[in-house]
Amino acid sequence: MTATTEPMTDDEIHREIFDAIVGGRLAPGEKLGQDELGKVFGVSKTRIRPILHRLSDQKIVVMEPMRGAFVARPSVEDARAVNAARQIIEEGVIRAATRVAQPQHLKMLREIVAEEQRAREGRNGGRAHRLTGEFHCELARITGNDVVSEVVRELVSRDSLVVALYQRPSSSGCSLGGHADLVDKIEAGDEDAAAHAMRHHLQDVMETLDLGEEGRKSQALAKAFAHLGDKS
Structure with a gap:
Protein backbone atom coordinates (compact mmCIF):
# COMPACT_ATOMS: atom_id res chain seq x y z
CA MET A 1 0.00 0.00 0.00
CA GLY A 24 -9.79 -8.72 14.74
CA ARG A 25 -7.91 -7.49 11.65
CA LEU A 26 -4.66 -8.78 13.13
CA ALA A 27 -4.92 -12.32 14.41
CA PRO A 28 -3.48 -13.53 17.73
CA GLY A 29 0.01 -14.84 17.05
CA GLU A 30 0.49 -12.50 14.06
CA LYS A 31 4.08 -11.28 13.76
CA LEU A 32 4.44 -7.50 13.95
CA GLY A 33 7.57 -6.82 11.96
CA GLN A 34 9.09 -3.43 12.69
CA ASP A 35 10.35 -2.94 9.13
CA GLU A 36 7.00 -3.84 7.60
CA LEU A 37 5.05 -1.68 10.06
CA GLY A 38 7.43 1.18 9.34
CA LYS A 39 6.60 0.90 5.64
CA VAL A 40 2.88 0.68 6.36
CA PHE A 41 2.91 3.90 8.39
CA GLY A 42 5.65 5.68 6.47
CA VAL A 43 8.01 5.99 9.45
CA SER A 44 11.31 4.45 10.55
CA LYS A 45 11.38 1.24 12.56
CA THR A 46 12.96 3.20 15.42
CA ARG A 47 9.58 4.95 15.74
CA ILE A 48 7.78 1.60 15.73
CA ARG A 49 9.81 -0.12 18.46
CA PRO A 50 8.63 1.95 21.48
CA ILE A 51 5.06 1.75 20.23
CA LEU A 52 5.26 -2.05 20.26
CA HIS A 53 6.71 -1.92 23.78
CA ARG A 54 3.77 0.28 24.81
CA LEU A 55 1.36 -2.31 23.42
CA SER A 56 3.35 -4.98 25.25
CA ASP A 57 2.83 -3.08 28.50
CA GLN A 58 -0.90 -3.26 27.74
CA LYS A 59 -0.57 -7.06 27.47
CA ILE A 60 -1.91 -7.26 23.91
CA VAL A 61 1.49 -7.66 22.25
CA VAL A 62 4.24 -10.09 23.28
CA MET A 63 7.92 -9.21 22.76
CA GLU A 64 10.06 -12.32 22.27
CA PRO A 65 13.89 -12.09 22.42
CA MET A 66 15.53 -12.68 19.04
CA ARG A 67 12.13 -13.21 17.41
CA GLY A 68 10.36 -9.86 17.63
CA ALA A 69 6.84 -8.75 18.46
CA PHE A 70 3.66 -10.79 18.10
CA VAL A 71 -0.01 -10.20 18.81
CA ALA A 72 -0.69 -11.89 22.16
CA ARG A 73 -2.69 -15.10 22.15
CA PRO A 74 -4.69 -15.39 25.39
CA SER A 75 -5.69 -18.90 26.37
CA VAL A 76 -9.18 -19.96 27.43
CA GLU A 77 -7.90 -19.93 31.02
CA ASP A 78 -6.62 -16.38 30.51
CA ALA A 79 -10.02 -15.34 29.16
CA ARG A 80 -11.83 -16.65 32.22
CA ALA A 81 -9.26 -15.26 34.67
CA VAL A 82 -9.34 -11.76 33.16
CA ASN A 83 -13.14 -11.62 33.25
CA ALA A 84 -13.19 -12.90 36.85
CA ALA A 85 -10.65 -10.24 37.83
CA ARG A 86 -12.74 -7.56 36.16
CA GLN A 87 -15.82 -8.65 38.08
CA ILE A 88 -13.98 -8.46 41.40
CA ILE A 89 -12.35 -5.10 40.72
CA GLU A 90 -15.07 -3.31 38.76
CA GLU A 91 -17.78 -4.09 41.29
CA GLY A 92 -15.69 -2.08 43.74
CA VAL A 93 -15.01 0.57 41.10
CA ILE A 94 -18.66 1.23 40.38
CA ARG A 95 -19.47 1.37 44.10
CA ALA A 96 -16.81 4.04 44.56
CA ALA A 97 -17.90 5.87 41.40
CA THR A 98 -21.51 5.89 42.59
CA ARG A 99 -20.45 7.61 45.81
CA VAL A 100 -18.54 10.44 44.14
CA ALA A 101 -19.98 10.85 40.63
CA GLN A 102 -20.96 14.38 39.65
CA PRO A 103 -23.27 15.51 36.82
CA GLN A 104 -20.28 16.12 34.52
CA HIS A 105 -19.15 12.54 35.03
CA LEU A 106 -22.56 11.18 34.08
CA LYS A 107 -22.58 13.43 31.03
CA MET A 108 -19.18 12.08 29.94
CA LEU A 109 -20.31 8.47 30.35
CA ARG A 110 -23.48 9.05 28.33
CA GLU A 111 -21.45 10.75 25.60
CA ILE A 112 -19.21 7.69 25.36
CA VAL A 113 -22.26 5.42 25.05
CA ALA A 114 -23.63 7.65 22.28
CA GLU A 115 -20.30 7.64 20.42
CA GLU A 116 -20.13 3.86 20.69
CA GLN A 117 -23.63 3.63 19.23
CA ARG A 118 -22.57 5.77 16.27
CA ALA A 119 -19.45 3.64 15.75
CA ARG A 120 -21.49 0.44 15.68
CA GLU A 121 -24.03 1.94 13.30
CA GLY A 122 -21.12 2.96 11.06
CA ARG A 123 -19.67 -0.57 11.29
CA ASN A 124 -16.47 0.82 12.77
CA GLY A 125 -15.64 -2.16 14.95
CA GLY A 126 -12.23 -0.95 16.07
CA ARG A 127 -13.58 2.37 17.34
CA ALA A 128 -16.56 0.67 18.99
CA HIS A 129 -14.22 -1.71 20.84
CA ARG A 130 -12.03 1.18 21.97
CA LEU A 131 -15.02 3.17 23.22
CA THR A 132 -16.33 0.14 25.08
CA GLY A 133 -13.04 -0.03 26.94
CA GLU A 134 -12.97 3.72 27.45
CA PHE A 135 -16.36 3.56 29.17
CA HIS A 136 -14.99 1.20 31.81
CA CYS A 137 -11.74 3.15 32.14
CA GLU A 138 -13.69 6.37 32.63
CA LEU A 139 -15.61 4.74 35.48
CA ALA A 140 -12.28 3.95 37.14
CA ARG A 141 -11.02 7.51 36.65
CA ILE A 142 -14.14 8.84 38.39
CA THR A 143 -12.98 7.12 41.60
CA GLY A 144 -9.93 9.40 41.67
CA ASN A 145 -7.62 6.46 42.42
CA ASP A 146 -4.79 6.35 39.89
CA VAL A 147 -3.73 2.81 40.87
CA VAL A 148 -7.24 1.50 40.31
CA SER A 149 -7.40 3.30 36.96
CA GLU A 150 -4.13 1.70 35.86
CA VAL A 151 -5.27 -1.78 36.85
CA VAL A 152 -8.62 -1.40 35.09
CA ARG A 153 -6.97 -0.07 31.91
CA GLU A 154 -4.66 -3.10 31.75
CA LEU A 155 -7.52 -5.55 32.34
CA VAL A 156 -9.68 -3.83 29.74
CA SER A 157 -6.86 -4.02 27.17
CA ARG A 158 -6.35 -7.71 27.84
CA ASP A 159 -10.08 -8.38 27.70
CA SER A 160 -10.32 -6.53 24.38
CA LEU A 161 -7.96 -9.09 22.87
CA VAL A 162 -9.92 -11.95 24.44
CA VAL A 163 -13.10 -10.62 22.84
CA ALA A 164 -11.37 -10.20 19.47
CA LEU A 165 -10.20 -13.82 19.60
CA TYR A 166 -13.20 -15.63 21.06
CA GLN A 167 -16.30 -13.55 20.39
CA ARG A 168 -19.05 -15.21 18.39
CA PRO A 169 -19.58 -13.48 15.02
CA SER A 170 -23.14 -12.50 15.88
CA SER A 171 -22.15 -10.84 19.17
CA SER A 172 -20.90 -7.34 19.91
CA GLY A 173 -19.31 -7.74 23.35
CA CYS A 174 -20.35 -5.17 25.95
CA SER A 175 -23.96 -4.18 25.33
CA LEU A 176 -24.93 -0.54 24.91
CA GLY A 177 -28.00 -1.25 26.99
CA GLY A 178 -25.75 -2.59 29.73
CA HIS A 179 -23.63 0.56 29.71
CA ALA A 180 -26.66 2.83 29.76
CA ASP A 181 -28.10 0.84 32.67
CA LEU A 182 -24.86 1.22 34.62
CA VAL A 183 -25.03 5.01 34.21
CA ASP A 184 -28.64 4.99 35.37
CA LYS A 185 -27.72 3.03 38.50
CA ILE A 186 -24.90 5.45 39.31
CA GLU A 187 -27.22 8.42 38.82
CA ALA A 188 -29.74 6.82 41.17
CA GLY A 189 -27.02 6.57 43.84
CA ASP A 190 -27.73 2.89 44.55
CA GLU A 191 -24.35 1.20 45.17
CA ASP A 192 -25.77 -2.29 45.58
CA ALA A 193 -27.83 -2.06 42.40
CA ALA A 194 -24.85 -0.63 40.50
CA ALA A 195 -22.52 -3.41 41.69
CA HIS A 196 -25.12 -6.07 40.83
CA ALA A 197 -25.56 -4.57 37.36
CA MET A 198 -21.79 -4.48 36.78
CA ARG A 199 -21.36 -8.12 37.76
CA HIS A 200 -24.12 -9.26 35.41
CA HIS A 201 -22.86 -6.95 32.66
CA LEU A 202 -19.43 -8.58 32.72
CA GLN A 203 -20.97 -12.06 32.99
CA ASP A 204 -22.99 -11.25 29.88
CA VAL A 205 -19.73 -10.43 28.06
CA MET A 206 -18.51 -13.96 28.86
CA GLU A 207 -21.69 -15.35 27.35
CA THR A 208 -20.79 -13.76 24.00
CA LEU A 209 -17.55 -15.77 23.81
CA ASP A 210 -17.02 -19.14 22.20
CA LEU A 211 -14.29 -20.60 24.39
CA GLY A 212 -14.31 -23.83 22.41
CA GLU A 213 -12.46 -22.26 19.49
CA GLU A 214 -8.91 -20.97 19.42
CA GLY A 215 -7.05 -19.30 16.62
CA ARG A 216 -7.97 -17.38 13.53
CA LYS A 217 -6.58 -17.20 10.06
CA SER A 218 -3.69 -14.71 9.93
CA GLN A 219 -3.92 -11.63 7.75
CA ALA A 220 -1.02 -9.72 6.25
CA LEU A 221 -0.07 -6.46 7.93
CA ALA A 222 -0.61 -4.49 4.74
CA LYS A 223 -4.14 -5.90 4.41
CA ALA A 224 -4.91 -5.14 8.07
CA PHE A 225 -4.10 -1.48 7.50
CA ALA A 226 -5.40 -1.24 3.93
CA HIS A 227 -7.84 1.51 4.93
CA LEU A 228 -4.94 3.88 5.47
CA GLY A 229 -4.40 3.93 1.71
CA ASP A 230 -7.49 6.12 1.47
CA LYS A 231 -5.52 8.89 3.21
CA SER A 232 -2.80 8.99 0.55
Whole structure:
Protein backbone atom coordinates (compact mmCIF):
# COMPACT_ATOMS: atom_id res chain seq x y z
CA MET A 1 0.00 0.00 0.00
CA THR A 2 1.05 3.61 -0.37
CA ALA A 3 2.21 5.41 2.76
CA THR A 4 0.32 8.46 3.94
CA THR A 5 1.69 11.81 2.69
CA GLU A 6 2.43 13.05 6.21
CA PRO A 7 3.93 10.79 8.90
CA MET A 8 1.47 9.82 11.58
CA THR A 9 2.11 10.64 15.23
CA ASP A 10 3.13 7.89 17.63
CA ASP A 11 -0.29 8.05 19.31
CA GLU A 12 -2.02 7.68 15.94
CA ILE A 13 0.13 4.67 15.02
CA HIS A 14 -0.52 3.13 18.44
CA ARG A 15 -4.26 3.64 17.98
CA GLU A 16 -4.22 2.07 14.51
CA ILE A 17 -2.35 -1.04 15.69
CA PHE A 18 -4.50 -1.32 18.82
CA ASP A 19 -7.70 -1.06 16.76
CA ALA A 20 -6.41 -3.62 14.25
CA ILE A 21 -5.76 -6.08 17.07
CA VAL A 22 -8.95 -5.66 19.10
CA GLY A 23 -10.99 -5.30 15.92
CA GLY A 24 -9.79 -8.72 14.74
CA ARG A 25 -7.91 -7.49 11.65
CA LEU A 26 -4.66 -8.78 13.13
CA ALA A 27 -4.92 -12.32 14.41
CA PRO A 28 -3.48 -13.53 17.73
CA GLY A 29 0.01 -14.84 17.05
CA GLU A 30 0.49 -12.50 14.06
CA LYS A 31 4.08 -11.28 13.76
CA LEU A 32 4.44 -7.50 13.95
CA GLY A 33 7.57 -6.82 11.96
CA GLN A 34 9.09 -3.43 12.69
CA ASP A 35 10.35 -2.94 9.13
CA GLU A 36 7.00 -3.84 7.60
CA LEU A 37 5.05 -1.68 10.06
CA GLY A 38 7.43 1.18 9.34
CA LYS A 39 6.60 0.90 5.64
CA VAL A 40 2.88 0.68 6.36
CA PHE A 41 2.91 3.90 8.39
CA GLY A 42 5.65 5.68 6.47
CA VAL A 43 8.01 5.99 9.45
CA SER A 44 11.31 4.45 10.55
CA LYS A 45 11.38 1.24 12.56
CA THR A 46 12.96 3.20 15.42
CA ARG A 47 9.58 4.95 15.74
CA ILE A 48 7.78 1.60 15.73
CA ARG A 49 9.81 -0.12 18.46
CA PRO A 50 8.63 1.95 21.48
CA ILE A 51 5.06 1.75 20.23
CA LEU A 52 5.26 -2.05 20.26
CA HIS A 53 6.71 -1.92 23.78
CA ARG A 54 3.77 0.28 24.81
CA LEU A 55 1.36 -2.31 23.42
CA SER A 56 3.35 -4.98 25.25
CA ASP A 57 2.83 -3.08 28.50
CA GLN A 58 -0.90 -3.26 27.74
CA LYS A 59 -0.57 -7.06 27.47
CA ILE A 60 -1.91 -7.26 23.91
CA VAL A 61 1.49 -7.66 22.25
CA VAL A 62 4.24 -10.09 23.28
CA MET A 63 7.92 -9.21 22.76
CA GLU A 64 10.06 -12.32 22.27
CA PRO A 65 13.89 -12.09 22.42
CA MET A 66 15.53 -12.68 19.04
CA ARG A 67 12.13 -13.21 17.41
CA GLY A 68 10.36 -9.86 17.63
CA ALA A 69 6.84 -8.75 18.46
CA PHE A 70 3.66 -10.79 18.10
CA VAL A 71 -0.01 -10.20 18.81
CA ALA A 72 -0.69 -11.89 22.16
CA ARG A 73 -2.69 -15.10 22.15
CA PRO A 74 -4.69 -15.39 25.39
CA SER A 75 -5.69 -18.90 26.37
CA VAL A 76 -9.18 -19.96 27.43
CA GLU A 77 -7.90 -19.93 31.02
CA ASP A 78 -6.62 -16.38 30.51
CA ALA A 79 -10.02 -15.34 29.16
CA ARG A 80 -11.83 -16.65 32.22
CA ALA A 81 -9.26 -15.26 34.67
CA VAL A 82 -9.34 -11.76 33.16
CA ASN A 83 -13.14 -11.62 33.25
CA ALA A 84 -13.19 -12.90 36.85
CA ALA A 85 -10.65 -10.24 37.83
CA ARG A 86 -12.74 -7.56 36.16
CA GLN A 87 -15.82 -8.65 38.08
CA ILE A 88 -13.98 -8.46 41.40
CA ILE A 89 -12.35 -5.10 40.72
CA GLU A 90 -15.07 -3.31 38.76
CA GLU A 91 -17.78 -4.09 41.29
CA GLY A 92 -15.69 -2.08 43.74
CA VAL A 93 -15.01 0.57 41.10
CA ILE A 94 -18.66 1.23 40.38
CA ARG A 95 -19.47 1.37 44.10
CA ALA A 96 -16.81 4.04 44.56
CA ALA A 97 -17.90 5.87 41.40
CA THR A 98 -21.51 5.89 42.59
CA ARG A 99 -20.45 7.61 45.81
CA VAL A 100 -18.54 10.44 44.14
CA ALA A 101 -19.98 10.85 40.63
CA GLN A 102 -20.96 14.38 39.65
CA PRO A 103 -23.27 15.51 36.82
CA GLN A 104 -20.28 16.12 34.52
CA HIS A 105 -19.15 12.54 35.03
CA LEU A 106 -22.56 11.18 34.08
CA LYS A 107 -22.58 13.43 31.03
CA MET A 108 -19.18 12.08 29.94
CA LEU A 109 -20.31 8.47 30.35
CA ARG A 110 -23.48 9.05 28.33
CA GLU A 111 -21.45 10.75 25.60
CA ILE A 112 -19.21 7.69 25.36
CA VAL A 113 -22.26 5.42 25.05
CA ALA A 114 -23.63 7.65 22.28
CA GLU A 115 -20.30 7.64 20.42
CA GLU A 116 -20.13 3.86 20.69
CA GLN A 117 -23.63 3.63 19.23
CA ARG A 118 -22.57 5.77 16.27
CA ALA A 119 -19.45 3.64 15.75
CA ARG A 120 -21.49 0.44 15.68
CA GLU A 121 -24.03 1.94 13.30
CA GLY A 122 -21.12 2.96 11.06
CA ARG A 123 -19.67 -0.57 11.29
CA ASN A 124 -16.47 0.82 12.77
CA GLY A 125 -15.64 -2.16 14.95
CA GLY A 126 -12.23 -0.95 16.07
CA ARG A 127 -13.58 2.37 17.34
CA ALA A 128 -16.56 0.67 18.99
CA HIS A 129 -14.22 -1.71 20.84
CA ARG A 130 -12.03 1.18 21.97
CA LEU A 131 -15.02 3.17 23.22
CA THR A 132 -16.33 0.14 25.08
CA GLY A 133 -13.04 -0.03 26.94
CA GLU A 134 -12.97 3.72 27.45
CA PHE A 135 -16.36 3.56 29.17
CA HIS A 136 -14.99 1.20 31.81
CA CYS A 137 -11.74 3.15 32.14
CA GLU A 138 -13.69 6.37 32.63
CA LEU A 139 -15.61 4.74 35.48
CA ALA A 140 -12.28 3.95 37.14
CA ARG A 141 -11.02 7.51 36.65
CA ILE A 142 -14.14 8.84 38.39
CA THR A 143 -12.98 7.12 41.60
CA GLY A 144 -9.93 9.40 41.67
CA ASN A 145 -7.62 6.46 42.42
CA ASP A 146 -4.79 6.35 39.89
CA VAL A 147 -3.73 2.81 40.87
CA VAL A 148 -7.24 1.50 40.31
CA SER A 149 -7.40 3.30 36.96
CA GLU A 150 -4.13 1.70 35.86
CA VAL A 151 -5.27 -1.78 36.85
CA VAL A 152 -8.62 -1.40 35.09
CA ARG A 153 -6.97 -0.07 31.91
CA GLU A 154 -4.66 -3.10 31.75
CA LEU A 155 -7.52 -5.55 32.34
CA VAL A 156 -9.68 -3.83 29.74
CA SER A 157 -6.86 -4.02 27.17
CA ARG A 158 -6.35 -7.71 27.84
CA ASP A 159 -10.08 -8.38 27.70
CA SER A 160 -10.32 -6.53 24.38
CA LEU A 161 -7.96 -9.09 22.87
CA VAL A 162 -9.92 -11.95 24.44
CA VAL A 163 -13.10 -10.62 22.84
CA ALA A 164 -11.37 -10.20 19.47
CA LEU A 165 -10.20 -13.82 19.60
CA TYR A 166 -13.20 -15.63 21.06
CA GLN A 167 -16.30 -13.55 20.39
CA ARG A 168 -19.05 -15.21 18.39
CA PRO A 169 -19.58 -13.48 15.02
CA SER A 170 -23.14 -12.50 15.88
CA SER A 171 -22.15 -10.84 19.17
CA SER A 172 -20.90 -7.34 19.91
CA GLY A 173 -19.31 -7.74 23.35
CA CYS A 174 -20.35 -5.17 25.95
CA SER A 175 -23.96 -4.18 25.33
CA LEU A 176 -24.93 -0.54 24.91
CA GLY A 177 -28.00 -1.25 26.99
CA GLY A 178 -25.75 -2.59 29.73
CA HIS A 179 -23.63 0.56 29.71
CA ALA A 180 -26.66 2.83 29.76
CA ASP A 181 -28.10 0.84 32.67
CA LEU A 182 -24.86 1.22 34.62
CA VAL A 183 -25.03 5.01 34.21
CA ASP A 184 -28.64 4.99 35.37
CA LYS A 185 -27.72 3.03 38.50
CA ILE A 186 -24.90 5.45 39.31
CA GLU A 187 -27.22 8.42 38.82
CA ALA A 188 -29.74 6.82 41.17
CA GLY A 189 -27.02 6.57 43.84
CA ASP A 190 -27.73 2.89 44.55
CA GLU A 191 -24.35 1.20 45.17
CA ASP A 192 -25.77 -2.29 45.58
CA ALA A 193 -27.83 -2.06 42.40
CA ALA A 194 -24.85 -0.63 40.50
CA ALA A 195 -22.52 -3.41 41.69
CA HIS A 196 -25.12 -6.07 40.83
CA ALA A 197 -25.56 -4.57 37.36
CA MET A 198 -21.79 -4.48 36.78
CA ARG A 199 -21.36 -8.12 37.76
CA HIS A 200 -24.12 -9.26 35.41
CA HIS A 201 -22.86 -6.95 32.66
CA LEU A 202 -19.43 -8.58 32.72
CA GLN A 203 -20.97 -12.06 32.99
CA ASP A 204 -22.99 -11.25 29.88
CA VAL A 205 -19.73 -10.43 28.06
CA MET A 206 -18.51 -13.96 28.86
CA GLU A 207 -21.69 -15.35 27.35
CA THR A 208 -20.79 -13.76 24.00
CA LEU A 209 -17.55 -15.77 23.81
CA ASP A 210 -17.02 -19.14 22.20
CA LEU A 211 -14.29 -20.60 24.39
CA GLY A 212 -14.31 -23.83 22.41
CA GLU A 213 -12.46 -22.26 19.49
CA GLU A 214 -8.91 -20.97 19.42
CA GLY A 215 -7.05 -19.30 16.62
CA ARG A 216 -7.97 -17.38 13.53
CA LYS A 217 -6.58 -17.20 10.06
CA SER A 218 -3.69 -14.71 9.93
CA GLN A 219 -3.92 -11.63 7.75
CA ALA A 220 -1.02 -9.72 6.25
CA LEU A 221 -0.07 -6.46 7.93
CA ALA A 222 -0.61 -4.49 4.74
CA LYS A 223 -4.14 -5.90 4.41
CA ALA A 224 -4.91 -5.14 8.07
CA PHE A 225 -4.10 -1.48 7.50
CA ALA A 226 -5.40 -1.24 3.93
CA HIS A 227 -7.84 1.51 4.93
CA LEU A 228 -4.94 3.88 5.47
CA GLY A 229 -4.40 3.93 1.71
CA ASP A 230 -7.49 6.12 1.47
CA LYS A 231 -5.52 8.89 3.21
CA SER A 232 -2.80 8.99 0.55
